Amino acid sequence: MTPLSHIRNFSIVAHIDHGKSTLADRLIQSTNTVADRDMKEQMLDSMDIERERGITIKAQTVRINYTAANGEDYVLNLIDTPGHVDFAYEVSRSMRAVEGSLLVVDSTQGVEAQTLANVYHAIDADHEIVPVLNKIDLPASDCDRVAEQIEDVIGIDASGAIRVSAKTGEGIIETLESIVQNLPAPKGERDAPLKAMLVDSWYDSYLGVIVLVRIMDGVLKKGERIRMLSNNSTHHVDRIGVFRPAMTVIDELGPGEIGFLTASIKQVRDTRVGDTITHEKKGTEDALPGFKPSQPVVFCGLFPVDSAEFEELRDSIEKLALNDASFSYEMETSAALGFGFRCGFLGLLHLEVIRDRIEREYDIELITTAPSVIYHIHMKDGTMMELHNPADMPDLTLVDHLEEPRIKATILVPDDYLGDVLKLCQDRRGIQLDLTYAGSRAMVVYDLPLNEVVFDFYDRLKSVTKGYASFDYAMIGYRQDQLVKMSILVNDEPVDALSTMVHRDRAEQRGRAMVEKLKDLIPRHMFKIPIQAAIGGKVIARETLSAMRKDVTAKCYGGDATRKRKLLDKQKAGKKKMRQFGKVDIPQEAFISALKMDG
Amino acid sequence: MADDWEKGGFGLYIHWPFCEAKCPYCDFNSHVVRQIDQHAWCKAYLAELRRAAAETPGRVLRSVFFGGGTPSLMDPETVAEIIAEIRRLWPVANDLEITLEANPGSVEATRFAAYRQGGVNRISMGIQALNDTDLRRLGRLHTASEAMAAFDIARATFERVSFDLIYARQGQSLAAWEAELQQALTLAVDHLSLYQLTIEQGTAFGDRYRAGKLRDLPDEDLGADLYTLTQEICDAAGMPAYEVSNHARDGAQSRHNLIYWRYGDYIGIGPGAHGRLTLDGQRWATETYSNPKKWLDNVPLRQAEKPRNPLSPQDQASEYLLMGLRLKEGVSLSRYENLAGSPLNRAGLDDLADLGMITRSGDIITVSNQGFMILNAVISRLLDS
Ligand SMILES: Nc1nc2c(ncn2[C@@H]2O[C@H](COP(=O)(O)OP(=O)(O)O)[C@@H](O)[C@H]2O)c(=O)[nH]1
Ligand SMILES: C[S@@+](CC[C@H](N)C(=O)[O-])C[C@H]1O[C@@H](n2cnc3c(N)ncnc32)[C@H](O)[C@@H]1O
Ligand code: SF4
Ligand SMILES: [Mg+2]
Numbered sequence: 001m002t003p004l005s006h007i008r009n010f011s012i013v014a015h016i017d018h019g020k021s022t023l024a025d026r027l028i029q030s031t032n033t034v035a036d037r038d039m040k041e042q043m044l045d046s047m048d049i050e051r052e053r054g055i056t057i058k059a060q061t062v063r064i065n066y067t068a069a070n071g072e073d074y075v076l077n078l079i080d081t082p083g084h085v086d087f088a089y090e091v092s093r094s095m096r097a098v099e100g101s102l103l104v105v106d107s108t109q110g111v112e113a114q115t116l117a118n119v120y121h122a123i124d125a126d127h128e129i130v131p132v133l134n135k136i137d138l139p140a141s142d143c144d145r146v147a148e149q150i151e152d153v154i155g156i157d158a159s160g161a162i163r164v165s166a167k168t169g170e171g172i173i174e175t176l177e178s179i180v181q182n183l184p185a186p187k188g189e190r191d192a193p194l195k196a197m198l199v200d201s202w203y204d205s206y207l208g209v210i211v212l213v214r215i216m217d218g219v220l221k222k223g224e225r226i227r228m229l230s231n232n233s234t235h236h237v238d239r240i241g242v243f244r245p246a247m248t249v250i251d252e253l254g255p256g257e258i259g260f261l262t263a264s265i266k267q268v269r270d271t272r273v274g275d276t277i278t279h280e281k282k283g284t285e286d287a288l289p290g291f292k293p294s295q296p297v298v299f300c301g302l303f304p305v306d307s308a309e310f311e312e313l314r315d316s317i318e319k320l321a322l323n324d325a326s327f328s329y330e331m332e333t334s335a336a337l338g339f340g341f342r343c344g345f346l347g348l349l350h351l352e353v354i355r356d357r358i359e360r361e362y363d364i365e366l367i368t369t370a371p372s373v374i375y376h377i378h379m380k381d382g383t384m385m386e387l388h389n390p391a392d393m394p395d396l397t398l399v400d401h402l403e404e405p406r407i408k409a410t411i412l413v414p415d416d417y418l419g420d421v422l423k424l425c426q427d428r429r430g431i432q433l434d435l436t437y438a439g440s441r442a443m444v445v446y447d448l449p450l451n452e453v454v455f456d457f458y459d460r461l462k463s464v465t466k467g468y469a470s471f472d473y474a475m476i477g478y479r480q481d482q483l484v485k486m487s488i489l490v491n492d493e494p495v496d497a498l499s500t501m502v503h504r505d506r507a508e509q510r511g512r513a514m515v516e517k518l519k520d521l522i523p524r525h526m527f528k529i530p531i532q533a534a535i536g537g538k539v540i541a542r543e544t545l546s547a548m549r550k551d552v553t554a555k556c557y558g559g560d561a562t563r564k565r566k567l568l569d570k571q572k573a574g575k576k577k578m579r580q581f582g583k584v585d586i587p588q589e590a591f592i593s594a595l596k597m598d599g
Numbered sequence: 600m601a602d603d604w605e606k607g608g609f610g611l612y613i614h615w616p617f618c619e620a621k622c623p624y625c626d627f628n629s630h631v632v633r634q635i636d637q638h639a640w641c642k643a644y645l646a647e648l649r650r651a652a653a654e655t656p657g658r659v660l661r662s663v664f665f666g667g668g669t670p671s672l673m674d675p676e677t678v679a680e681i682i683a684e685i686r687r688l689w690p691v692a693n694d695l696e697i698t699l700e701a702n703p704g705s706v707e708a709t710r711f712a713a714y715r716q717g718g719v720n721r722i723s724m725g726i727q728a729l730n731d732t733d734l735r736r737l738g739r740l741h742t743a744s745e746a747m748a749a750f751d752i753a754r755a756t757f758e759r760v761s762f763d764l765i766y767a768r769q770g771q772s773l774a775a776w777e778a779e780l781q782q783a784l785t786l787a788v789d790h791l792s793l794y795q796l797t798i799e800q801g802t803a804f805g806d807r808y809r810a811g812k813l814r815d816l817p818d819e820d821l822g823a824d825l826y827t828l829t830q831e832i833c834d835a836a837g838m839p840a841y842e843v844s845n846h847a848r849d850g851a852q853s854r855h856n857l858i859y860w861r862y863g864d865y866i867g868i869g870p871g872a873h874g875r876l877t878l879d880g881q882r883w884a885t886e887t888y889s890n891p892k893k894w895l896d897n898v899p900l901r902q903a904e905k906p907r908n909p910l911s912p913q914d915q916a917s918e919y920l921l922m923g924l925r926l927k928e929g930v931s932l933s934r935y936e937n938l939a940g941s942p943l944n945r946a947g948l949d950d951l952a953d954l955g956m957i958t959r960s961g962d963i964i965t966v967s968n969q970g971f972m973i974l975n976a977v978i979s980r981l982l983d984s
Pocket of ligand 2: 555666667669701724764765794
């Protein structure tokens with residue numbers, strides 16, 4: 001067991017792509033934590049999807065042994081946190097388990113929206129912060145300017161910022177030394193009753209639930225019985241270990257240390273992030289300040305393209321939910337799409353990740369319906385109901401008013417693009433809260449309805465600013481507004497999976513955009529098809545998809561009847577990717593694409 | 600009970616896989632080679648004929664078709680020897696049709712008389728366009744005047760001459776096509792094939808199209824208008840369509856094509872040739888190796904044909920519909936039911952009749968002019984269960 005004075009626990013905060021994962025790789029590599037031949041890029045991003053997209057979803061951790069310049073051996077525990085706004089809750093809870101942070105800023109870019117959001121989590125958690133200016137190998141690197149910006153915008157001293165290239169390895173030793181010298185050692189009492197923080201947990205098909213813990217006081221040993229303070233459930237600890245980053249079993253964890261335990265726990269849902277773990281007997285009753293559990297904010301329906309795959313879908317969703325307590329689901333039936341699930345997510349990225357995993361790991365093709373936020377419906381009888389699905393909108397005569405969730409969005413953007421960003425925010429019913437400048441960058445703060453953001457706001461933002469804007473948001477509560485349900489009728493039949501909630505003033509514009517989009521997305525049929533948007537019984541937009549005019553194989557391939565049969569099979573396969581509404585086939589991607597707005 | 604194929608008859612297709620140059624739109628099994636050992640090829644065809652005849656003794660041949668590729672690159676002696684062997688191997692109909700596809704170059708034209716001598720009695724010429732600009736764009740080696748000259752020779756040599764045109768070309772207007780088609784009709788003898796340009800994957804046009812570099816192709820609406828115009832003009836000239844893209848004066852339909860479309864039996868010989876053969880009550884799909892060298896090397900081993908696939912009742916019924924509905928004369932519901940073992944889907948028939956895409960009269964369903972333009976969708980609706 002390592003003495004407290006020789007432990008340093010830290011995280012790395014950064015805007016996406018500023019080099020957090022690369023820096024972590026370098027730290028691991030230069031301390032020989034992993035043999036060079038086992039070194040993969042982005043060691044800590046373990047899921048396929050994370051690697052592909054270069055994002056970290058779950059908090060990951062690694063223990064590094066480091067012999068410092070003073071000749072002493074230190075244990076450095078790094079917790080790598082997710083960078084994307086959808087997973088902000090993961091960041092804040094991981095921060096409570098460590099004492100300091102490396103603030104990594106790309107010295108060719110400067111401070112970005114997620115730099116700010118994440119560094120505030122670190123400041124909230126009372127961290128000592130070591131600024132690191134990364135990518136100094138690049139010609140565009142401008143450390144002085146960025147250091148100044150850090151001081152201006154964040155208000156911390158950046159005079160001692162370490163200049164690093166995570167690519168070439170320059171500055172890595174300085175970084176390790178600074179961790180040892182500038183970050184505080186953890187505090188804790190070895191002889192006090194066990195008090196450990198449940199930092200994160202996930203499901204492993206061999207070991208069951210793996211619980212990541214930070215020991216605050218006391219010692220945890222293999223074979224002991226533990227108790228969760230939140231519900232007094234008890235468990236037998238059958239394994240204790242640390243990540244290097246591969247799982248390595250050890251005998252005990254002492255104060256200040258970070259590691260994992262397994263205790264034959266079956267479901268991630270049985271572990272509460274932020275919970276306090278103690279011994280069954282002679283434990284503490286003094287719980288750590290708990291974290292609020294994360295709440296899904298975006299909902300959508302997931303339906304199997306092939307309705308025969310419903311049971312497989314149920315199975316895959318249940319399995320994924322075992323490992324992701326932030327994802328919720330309930331069965332849903334749609335007149336049009338049959339049986340599926342209404343699922344709740346932390347944000348759009350989270351939605352996409354789950355959807356990708358179902359399609360990829362379980363090989364089920366999905367129809368994803370329009371994402372929706374949770375509306376509060378205040379009924380005339382004084383009760384309030386949550387609306388997760390526009391299709392469930394109650395009879396309007398019973399409704400008094402509706403409220404929608406709002407967010408505070410922080411956007412950093414070079415001033416060249418400021419006008420476009422302001423226009424985008426205005427178009428999305430935003431209310432400007434603040435506009436300040438730091439150098440040639442503007443920081444714009446807007447109050448926006450979440451429903452205008454969940455869908456394609458981030459894509460639009462990236463496109464109008466050519467990728468130069470950065471964005472972060474936080475929920476700020478519910479507010480009343482003039483919201484209505486817009487239905488879409490295809491060939492005079494309502495398609496429930498295309499219903500959306502819209503603001504009354506935007507309904508016509510939105511309706512027109514949707515029917516135009518659908519006209520392009522639905523293939524021509526043998527007959528013409530009216531496509532309408534309606535509020536209640538009133539049609540507000542209408543397009544007509546004209547009938548198919550030509551679809552015939554001109555050439556005769558002699559006697560090659562097989563070729564014709566193959567063509568027919570291909571058509572049939574294409575049809576399988578569509579859903580029938582009355583006599584009309586709608587392609588699965590239409591349900592999402594119809595909502596994308598170009599302006 | 601007679602086998603189903605007898606309703607369509609029995610024919611023989613011979614594929615010649617070589618061309619002088621590869622046309623940018625063409626995805627037929629055609630290859631350009633420096634030298635062709637005509638003698639070796641002749642021997643191989645003869646061997647394959649004997650192999651096929653051993654399986655189909657006594658069947659009466661109604662048609663032989665030399666297709667390609669460019670069969671007018673075959674030595675006339677080769678053609679003559681093949682025809683002579685065919686006549687030895689099978690009994691033939693009195694009016695046996697023997698067609699050869701020819702490119703309208705000046706060299707080819709010099710061989711027409713010899714082909715006739717060898718037994719060919721019908722020529723199908725790939726003229727494709729009647730102006731030089733479009734011929735060049737289509738990558739053709741001949742000019743319009745060369746084609747006219749070759750055509751004159753063909754007309755003087757054979758009683759039955761057909762030619763092919765490709766329309767719905769890049770930048771082709773309704774008016775331009777109308778003029779060209781009218782000119783074609785003044786030339787036409789008794790048969791004409793009019794194909795709308797199809798962009799096929801794996802061709803030079805296919806690549807250019809994907810790269811966005813094939814401009815001014817007619818869109819769906821113009822394509823439909825061009826097709827409608829074509830029908831009107833040909834009807835008025837007494838050359839109505841008897842199939843989606845084929846027009847003939849009464850009685851001058853290609854007998855060979857009718858065998859395919861009426862879902863008869865046919866032998867396919869030569870690289871990449873397809874056949875349909877009913878043997879002991881089971882219908883088989885046959886296909887040979889399409890690589891010319893592989894085919895040639897495999898012939899002596901009696902392995903030029905790939906392993907055969909039996910056609911299930913539903914496959915046969917689908918093929919009957921896929922082929923038969925291309926014909927103006929339509930298909931028989933009872934024949935379909937006989938093949939499939941169950942009737943054609945009722946809801947599909949009703950829907951399509953309501954939309955005016957098909958007409959039912961007794962046992963026969965025929966596709967309307969409107970239906971022809973979207974035949975793929977019509978068939979897929981009918982075969983939708
Ligand atoms: N030139 C250069 N590129 C770097 C450096 N650090 C990271 N990168 C690159 O920047 C991109 C983003 O890095 P990554 O570590 O994935 O960022 P993260 O999103 O913060 O985890 C990757 O392409 C890295 O290879 C550096 O010091 N110099
Ligand atoms: C088997 S090809 C070969 C005939 C001969 N080699 C020639 O090119 O003249 C028969 C006909 O199919 C037509 N054809 C070939 N490729 C085509 C395409 N991509 N689109 C439309 N018609 C095509 C041409 O009219 C051609 O004459
Ligand atoms: S169109 Fe005819 S000549 Fe041209 S490559 Fe194809 S088969 Fe040969
Ligand atoms: Mg990363």
